[in-house]
Amino acid sequence: MSEEDADGDEPNDRDGDRDLERVVAEVRAQVTPDADERVRLREVADRLMERAERAATERCDGADVLQVGSTARDTWISGDRDIDIFVRFPPELDRESLEEYGLEVGHATLPEGHEEYAEHPYVKGEVEGFDIDVVPCFRLESATEIRSAVDRTPFHTQYLQRRLDDDLADDVRVTKQFLKGIGVYGSDLRTRGFSGYLTELLVVEYGGFRPLLEAAADWHPQVAIDPEGHARARETERRAAGDAASQFDDPLVVIDPTDPERNVAAVCSRENVARFQHYAREILDAPRLECFEPDDHEPLTDSELRDHLERRGTTPVAVRFDAPDLVEDQLYPQLRKSLEGITRGLDDRGFDVFRATAIADDSAVIVAELAVSERPEVERHGGPPVHVRDHAEGFYDAYADDADAYGPFIEGDRYVTEREREFTTAREFLESDRLFDVGLGAHVETALEDGYDVLLDEEITTLLAEFGPELAAYFDPRP
Structure with a gap:
């Protein structure tokens, strides 16, 4: 690097530092x-x-x-x-x-x-x-x-009161506002983000807001933080006992300084840890107040939704039902389980889920975008290699006299048959009793038994009245 290049870099770095200091000072004054x-x-x-x-x-x-x-x-x-x-x-x-x-x-x-x-x-x-x-x-x-x-909470307060000074407390406030701004603050099971206690531990551990950002920008999960050395002591014990397995498998592990058996960050999803990393890099590279301000999407309009559907060329399908009367910490795990079950059921039947989400208010809806919404009347069913005699003969005998099946015939060294497909459209599957075989959340299953609607393609525009902002966020995905 030439002397001219070196001289050119240094002021830019200082400018970036001053920009971050200015933004943080403004946020600190607000919070x-x-x-x-x-x-x-x-x-x-x-x-x-x-x-x-x-x-x-x-x-x-x-x-x-x-x-x-x-x-x-x-x-x-x-x-x-x-x-x-x-x-x-x-x-x-x-x-x-x-x-x-x-x-x-x-x-x-x-x-x-x-x-x-x-x-x-x-x-x-x-x-x-x-x-x-x-x-x-x-x-x-x-x-x-x-x-x-x-019972843990008083210990958390006592622990942090001994370690937080005025400067760190200020940085905690700034960090909390940053996490709110990027949508990852809150340990409820809807958000699955950073709790207040976790935020305070991270700021104390790294010594401030900026050092935390700089560290998070380079995290490589699994990230393990152990303020009081509990995990190291337990790992030594496990190794002595011949068991070196990690106690936790979460992407971010922060051992509770008051309870070595607990990961304070256990609720943080992989997406939210990655989101924090993304925006840590963003604000270090280009400091701006917008990172501290929650991005509330304007409701998507009917014409905007139709434009998205035409542009994407996918087929959206939705299952809408009355939301179970549960607190969010009970409802959202059940919605996620049901979302996983329904998308797996669609994938298993060849409808190729492109992307999917679950949303709830008075109603609840599971929306899936399909790359394929219709399938042929027949499907291929591969059998075992012919040389695996017992299994091969069993497969052959099962289909040899099936007048509705093509084959069995041989491809390579395996038997193959082409049989009638159970469902040729996604709507048929979703409106059938087989929907209840996919592994739904218990209360979601009960709600579906009471009745539900299946919406296909442009029929999902009827969701806009209740879920306009959520659909806007879905069709405008950001980190």
Whole structure:
């Protein structure tokens, strides 16, 4: 490289650094709560914590109250309105009493609240615009002693409070907004992305937003991060026992520093880990605010959808039914299982699924684009090599007297027959009882038994009224 080239590169690098610093500074100013917002949250949280503690200690000696989550760790984003109050009960209390006392404390804290259920019931409500959860758990010495998933949460808060300073907390906020902007923030089973706790661990591990981006840009899954060295110690134990198998097989593994048996990133899908990598490279190469702003698609119009169908030359087919009455964390795994089963059923019958998706609102729909929507009346069925005598004779005898089959005949060294195809169109298959043999989610199967519609080709335009934005996203795919 000439001296002129070298001199030309250096200012560009500095310009890129300044551009990223400028963008991050602007985002930080947007997502950092101001003094008034902090005061309002603190007043509400303190008042409710006092109310919860009084109700808890009246019912159980040794109970206490702890604020957890991002508002406790000062990593919350301006505009967020979540206050999580955990009521901790002594470990000798039985589960039934914990649930009973927990609900009583929840209702005493939130008289207008309502009950919801995770691993056990808790009370949720709204106070002065803040969303409040009052959750009972056991007060334990170690997260390895947990009796339910919520028992870990106080340990997460304590661990991070010791490691987050003001600068890292600022970078956590920026990172969360970045993950929201690219659509991968949230550990719910619809999103399958990065939880708040995971985000904080990654920022602490790498030392900030930019170092995290630079590291993620070069990740090669499986990425293993072990803040407290738990996995190394366990691997040594396994090797000593003659078992060197990895404990986890997820693309991103972040060993919970409070519980060595748990991968904090287990819910992250491969797509979302790859998406994070893609946009980490994007923003390092070309810093811009758009990466921090969620891309909400405008609903697709009827004419736009017809244009896509004509341009693509595929045949879309959809199965529409009433969405099962489930919370999203139960619904979406069942939709994905059903999507996999239906697309496999179409592929197995020669209809060649090009791409597919599942969407839900009041209705649910599984949409598949087919490269082939009609098949011949006959299909080939290959048999075993003739020299494999027992199997070959069995195959030959099964079709030799079948008047509806062509053959058997020999191709190469194998028997082949051409037999009547069960379904010649995708619609026939989807409207048949064989749809229920593909491996559907249990509640989806029940919903389909109650009735469903099959939409083919331009009939899917009827989905636009309910799923216009989702179909816009489907026909405008981005990383």
